[in-house]
């Protein structure tokens with residue numbers, strides 16, 4: 001099926017939620033196909049790959065909205081602030097500090113979401129649910145960052161609903177309006193639980209080949 005047809009099939013299932021087309025590992029031509037079908041919001045998980053693809057694409061499409069959905073190293077904060085409209089993976093004080101400095105230097109202030117380790121998995125990135133409120137205060141009060149959302153990736157292989165509900169409740173408690181949750185396998189559940197943005201790769205672009 002073409003990307004245009006997949007998009008058309010997905011749209012009615014989205015309700016009010018924004019579709020973030022996750023184009024990581026997929027070639028420029030696939031992104032172009034999505035753009036030609038009207039898609040404007042994209043997600044990438046690596047800074048270098050996003051630079052390579054989206055700098056040229058922005059010459060042709062000036063209304064692309066680009067989200068960073070993968071881990072960010074502090075030494076790439078400057079590039080990330082200049083490239084992305086939204087950074088969804090703010091997950092530690094050192095990164096908050098680096099983003100604040102990068103914003104001051106470049107004058108760019110991308111929308112920021114805190115990544116929450118909603119399943120409290122030891123190996124996973126993100127701030128623990130119980131620490132999110134304090135981390136939000138630190139971002140705002142110490143670093144003068146404007147954080148407007150939460151993002152999560154629930155534990156693999158578990159029923160995601162209770163995790164989505166927990167992220168939604170946390171976002172409500174903190175009065176954060178952007179809730180990024182749900183991927184190809186579970187986005188309809190995420191939307192039912194209050195996702196305002198879903199991140200879809202496979203459902204739109206097909207399977208990814210493994211990275212070299």
Ligand SMILES: *Cc1c(COP(=O)(O)O)cnc(C)c1O
Pocket residue numbers: 022024045069070153183184185199200201202203
């Ligand atoms: C790759 C990725 C997605 C998209 O995953 P699919 O299952 O292909 O839809 C969503 N969110 C994050 C953080 C990702 O890294």
